[in-house]
Amino acid sequence: MITVIEKVAEMRAFITQARKQGKTIGFIPTMGALHEGHLTLMQEAKKCSDVVVASIFVNPTQFGPNEDYDAYPRTWPEDLEACSAVGVDVVFRPSVKEMYPNGWGTWVTVAGITDKLCGKSRPNHFRGVTTVVAKLFNIVQPDKAFFGQKDAQQVVVLTRMAQDLNMPVEIVMVPIVREPDGVAKSSRNSYLTAAERKSAPILYKSLCAAQQLVSQGEQSVQNIVAAVVRSIKSEPMATIDYVEIHSFPQLEEMAGLNQEALLAVAAKFGATRLIDNIILKPGERG
Amino acid sequence: MITVIEKVAEMRAFITQARKQGKTIGFIPTMGALHEGHLTLMQEAKKCSDVVVASIFVNPTQFGPNEDYDAYPRTWPEDLEACSAVGVDVVFRPSVKEMYPNGWGTWVTVAGITDKLCGKSRPNHFRGVTTVVAKLFNIVQPDKAFFGQKDAQQVVVLTRMAQDLNMPVEIVMVPIVREPDGVAKSSRNSYLTAAERKSAPILYKSLCAAQQLVSQGEQSVQNIVAAVVRSIKSEPMATIDYVEIHSFPQLEEMAGLNQEALLAVAAKFGATRLIDNIILKPGERG
Numbered sequence: 001m002i003t004v005i006e007k008v009a010e011m012r013a014f015i016t017q018a019r020k021q022g023k024t025i026g027f028i029p030t031m032g033a034l035h036e037g038h039l040t041l042m043q044e045a046k047k048c049s050d051v052v053v054a055s056i057f058v059n060p061t062q063f064g065p066n067e068d069y070d071a072y073p074r075t076w077p078e079d080l081e082a083c084s085a086v087g088v089d090v091v092f093r094p095s096v097k098e099m100y101p102n103g104w105g106t107w108v109t110v111a112g113i114t115d116k117l118c119g120k121s122r123p124n125h126f127r128g129v130t131t132v133v134a135k136l137f138n139i140v141q142p143d144k145a146f147f148g149q150k151d152a153q154q155v156v157v158l159t160r161m162a163q164d165l166n167m168p169v170e171i172v173m174v175p176i177v178r179e180p181d182g183v184a185k186s187s188r189n190s191y192l193t194a195a196e197r198k199s200a201p202i203l204y205k206s207l208c209a210a211q212q213l214v215s216q217g218e219q220s221v222q223n224i225v226a227a228v229v230r231s232i233k234s235e236p237m238a239t240i241d242y243v244e245i246h247s248f249p250q251l252e253e254m255a256g257l258n259q260e261a262l263l264a265v266a267a268k269f270g271a272t273r274l275i276d277n278i279i280l281k282p283g284e285r286g
Numbered sequence: 287m288i289t290v291i292e293k294v295a296e297m298r299a300f301i302t303q304a305r306k307q308g309k310t311i312g313f314i315p316t317m318g319a320l321h322e323g324h325l326t327l328m329q330e331a332k333k334c335s336d337v338v339v340a341s342i343f344v345n346p347t348q349f350g351p352n353e354d355y356d357a358y359p360r361t362w363p364e365d366l367e368a369c370s371a372v373g374v375d376v377v378f379r380p381s382v383k384e385m386y387p388n389g390w391g392t393w394v395t396v397a398g399i400t401d402k403l404c405g406k407s408r409p410n411h412f413r414g415v416t417t418v419v420a421k422l423f424n425i426v427q428p429d430k431a432f433f434g435q436k437d438a439q440q441v442v443v444l445t446r447m448a449q450d451l452n453m454p455v456e457i458v459m460v461p462i463v464r465e466p467d468g469v470a471k472s473s474r475n476s477y478l479t480a481a482e483r484k485s486a487p488i489l490y491k492s493l494c495a496a497q498q499l500v501s502q503g504e505q506s507v508q509n510i511v512a513a514v515v516r517s518i519k520s521e522p523m524a525t526i527d528y529v530e531i532h533s534f535p536q537l538e539e540m541a542g543l544n545q546e547a548l549l550a551v552a553a554k555f556g557a558t559r560l561i562d563n564i565i566l567k568p569g570e571r572g
Contacts, residue, residue, distance in 0.1 A: 008452055022306070103536075105397040106416075106450030112391050130392075131451075138452040164392030165417075166294055166424040250389075 002084040004091050008099075008139055011092050015053075015141050023050035027142030027169075029133055032056040033073040033187035034082045037177040041146040042086045044174050053140050054083050055092040057099065062128025073190050092140065099135060108134045110157050110164070113251040117153045117264050118275065121241050129154055130161045137162075137169055144170045148177075150184050152262055152277045156249045176276075178204065184276045196269035199237040203265055203276040206231035210263055214280050219257045221245045224280075232267055241266035241273060248279055257282055288370040290377050294385075297378050297425050301339075305427065309336035313428030313455075315419055318342040319359040319473035320368045323463040327432040328372045330460050339426050340369050341378040343385065348414030359476050378426065385421060394420045396443050396450070399537045403439045403550055404561065407527050415440055416447045423448075423455055430456045434463075436470050438548055438563045442535045462562075464490065470562045482555040485523040489551055489562040492517035496549055500566050505543045507531045510566075518553055527552035527559060534565055543568055 005011045018025060026049025028041045038054075045052045056079055063069035076093075083091050107127055113119075114126035137145065147155045152173075159171045177185045182204035183197075192200060206228045213224055228243045247254050248262040257280065264277035291297045304311060312335025314327045324340075331338045342365055349355035362379075369377050393413055399405075400412035423431065433441045438459075445457045463471045468490035469483075478486060492514045499510055514529045533540050534548040543566065550563035 012452075012454065019305075020308070104450050105399075106447050107395050107397070108392065108451070109395065110392045135450075135452045138454060141454065161392050164390050164421075165394070166298075166421045168298065168424060168427065 002080070002088060002091060004080065004093060006093055006095065006098065008094065011053075011090075011094075011139050014090060015139075018051050019141065024144075025049060025140065025142045026052045027136070027140045027145045028052070028054040028088075029136050029145065029147075030054060030056055031058045031072065031187065032079045033075050033190070034079045035177075035185045035187060035189075037148050037150060037185040039082060039086050040177050041148060041174050042083065042088055044172065045144065045146050046087050049142075049144065051090070052088050053090045053092060053142065054088045055094075055136055055140070057092075057094055057132070057136075059099075059128060059132040060096055061100070061131060062125050064122055064125065067122070068188075068191075071191075073187055092136075099132070107131050108161060108165070110161050113153070113160060114157055116246065116251065117242060117244055118266060119153070121266070126154070126157050130157060133158055134161065134165070134167075137167055142169055144172050146172045146174055148175075149173050149277070149279075150176045150186065150275065152248075152264060152279075153251065156251055156262075159249065182208075184274075186274065188272055188274065191272040192269055196237055196272065199235045200269055200274060202232055202235035202238055203267060203274060207263060207265065207276060207278045211278060211280055214257060214282060219282070221254050221257060221261075224257070224263070228263070228265065232265065237269050239268040241268060245280070288366070288374060288377060290366065290379060292379055292381065292384065294380065294425055297339075297376075297380075300376060301425075301427050304337050310430075311335055311426065311428045312338045313422070313426045313431045314338070314340040314374075315422050315431065315433075316340060316342055317344045317358065317473065318365045319361050319476070320365045321463075321471045321473060321475075323434050323436060323471040325368060325372050326463050327434060327460050328369065328374055330458065331430065331432050332373050335428075335430065337376070338374050339376045339378060339428065340374045341380075341422055341426070343378075343380055343418070343422075345385075345414060345418040346382055347386070347417060348411050350408055350410065353408070354474075354477075357477075359473055378422075385418070393417050394447060394451070396446050399439070399446060400443055402532065402537060403528060403530055404552060405439070407552070412440070412443050416443060419444055420447065420451070420453075423453055428455055430458050432458045432460055435459050435563070435565075436462045436472065436561065438534075438550060438565075439537065442537055442548075445535065468494075470560075472560065474558055474560065477558040478555060482523055482558065485521045486555055486560060488518055488521035488524055489553060489560060493549060493551065493562060493564045497564060497566055500543060500568060505568070507540050507543060507547075510543070510549070514549070514551065518551065523555055525554040527554060531566070 026045030108130045155173045181201045183200045243265050261280045266275045312331030394416045441459045467487045469486045529551050547566045552561045
C-alpha cells in the first residue's frame with residue numbers, strides 16, 4: 001500500500017509518528033517523470049530504511065526564465081505506479097502554492113562550487129535546488145537522502161549544503177543508470193527526436209575514451225578535455241555547452257590528473273540539453 | 287547539573303538521545319554576555335520544555351567589518367553560572383572553527399524584510415543571523431526556540447525563515463526586559479559611559495510618548511515618527527540612526543495606523559548603537 005500526501009502539515013504528522021516509532025527514513029526527492037535511474041535510488045533507499053519517502057515536485061525555482069519548466073514531462077499515473085511497484089511507502093506531491101505560498105522569500109545558497117559547470121549556463125539553478133531540497137529535508141526529516149550521480153554537481157552542492165548547515169542527514173550518491181547504448185537515463189531524453197536520440201550516445205562514448213586515455217597514462221587535464229571536445233564534435237547534431245574536469249568532490253581546478261576527478265559534459269541535441277559525467281580514476285581502465 | 291558541549295557531533299548525540307526518550311527541547315541561542323533578558327528567555331523555555339539548551343556563540347558572520355565583533359563582551363564564567371542558576375540543562379559553546387570550518391560557504395537569506403530598519407545600516411547582518419540560527423536549529427533540533435522582542439526585526443526574520451524553509455520549530459517571542467529607568471537590557475549597554483547611560487532612557491521615553499499619542503487618536507505614521515524624532519533629538523547625546531513604523535509582523539509600509547505596528551528606533555550614544563521598540567496598539571494606552 002502506498003500513501004500519497006499533498007500537504008506539508010500531513011507529511012510532517014506522518015514523519016513525527018514514524019520517528020516516534022523509532023523508524024529510519026530514506027528519502028528520494030524527484031521531479032517525477034520517473035525512469036530506471038530514480039527507481040534505483042528508491043531501491044537503494046529501501047535497503048537501508050524502515051520508511052521510504054519519495055517526493056514528486058517540479059520545482060519552478062530551479063528553472064531559468066527560458067528553460068523547460070512548462071514543458072517538463074509530467075507523468076503522474078505512471079510515476080505513482082512505479083513508486084508503488086518498487087516499494088515506496090509515501091509519495092509527497094505538494095502543489096507549487098503549498099511549497100511557495102504568498103510572501104515566501106527565503107533562499108539557501110551555496111557559494112563557489114555553484115558557479116562552474118551547469119551553474120555557468122544556468123544561473124540561479126542551484127539556488128533553486130538547494131532551497132527546495134532544504135525545505136524538503138525539513139519536511140521529511142530523512143536519515144538518508146538519495147541522489148543520482150548523473151547530476152554529480154548537484155550531489156556535491158547538496159552535500160556541501162548539508163555539511164555547512166549541519167543538517168542531520170546523510171547524502172548518498174548512486175551510480176548513473178544507462179540505456180543499453182550508454183545514454184544516461186534522464187527525464188529529458190523524452191524530448192529527443194529519433195535522430196537526436198541516435199546521436200546522443202556520443203557523450204558517454206567520449207567519456208569512456210577519456211578514461212582510456214587516463215588509463216594509458218595521460219595526466220594533462222587540457223589534453224583530456226581537448227580529446228573529449230574533439231570526440232563530441234565528431235557528432236554533428238551535438239553542440240557542446242561545456243567539457244570540464246574538476247577535482248571530486250571539491251570541484252576545484254586541477255593542473256594535472258593526480259587524484260579522482262569529475263569529467264562532466266553538457267551538450268545540446270537540437271533544443272534538448274543533456275548532461276553526463278564519469279569519475280576519472282588515475283591508473284584505472286574505464 | 288549543567289552540561290557544557292563544545293562539539294557539533296557531541297551536541298547532536300545528546301539531542302538524538304533526548305529525542306529517543308521522547309523529550310521536548312527548548313532552545314535559546316545567545317551571544318553570551320547574558321543579562322536578565324536572556325534569563326527570562328531561559329525561564330520561558332524551562333516552563334514548556336523537558337530539556338533546555340542555550341547556545342553561547344559570538345557569531346562573526348553577523349557583524350559588519352567595522353562593527354564590534356572583537357570588542358563584544360565575553361563573560362563566560364558568569365554566563366555559565368547564570369545558565370546553571372536558571373536551570374539550563376546544556377550550554378552549547380562551539381568555537382568559530384567548529385561552526386565555520388575551512389571551505390564553509392552556504393548562506394540562508396531572507397529577502398525583503400531584511401532591507402529595512404537595522405538591515406539598512408547593517409548590510410549582511412541578517413544573513414549572518416539567519417545562517418547561524420539555521421545551523422543551530424539543525425544541530426539542536428528544538429521544538430521551540432526563544433527570542434527577545436528587543437530584536438523584533440530579528441524575530442520577524444527568523445519566523446519568516448522557519449516558515450519559508452518548513453523548519454520543524456516554533457519561534458517564541460518574549461517581551462523586552464527593562465532596567466528600572468526603562469532602558470532595554472542589552473549586552474551592549476556595558477559599552478556606555480556614565481553620561482551616555484544617563485541619557486539612554488530617552489529611547490523608551492520617546493516610545494511611550496508615541497503610544498500615548500496613538501491612544502489619543504493620532505493615526506498618522508508621519509506625525510508619530512516626527513514626534514519620536516523630536517523627542518530623541520531633545521537629548522543631545524543621542525544620534526538617531528532610524529525611527530520607523532511598520533506593520534507587525536509583516537514589516538510592511540503603513541499609510542495610517544489601523545492595526546498593530548512596530549515602532550522601532552536605533553540611535554547612537556557615543557560609539558554605542560542601541561535599539562528599542564514597542565508594538566503600537568491603536569486605541570490602547572501605553
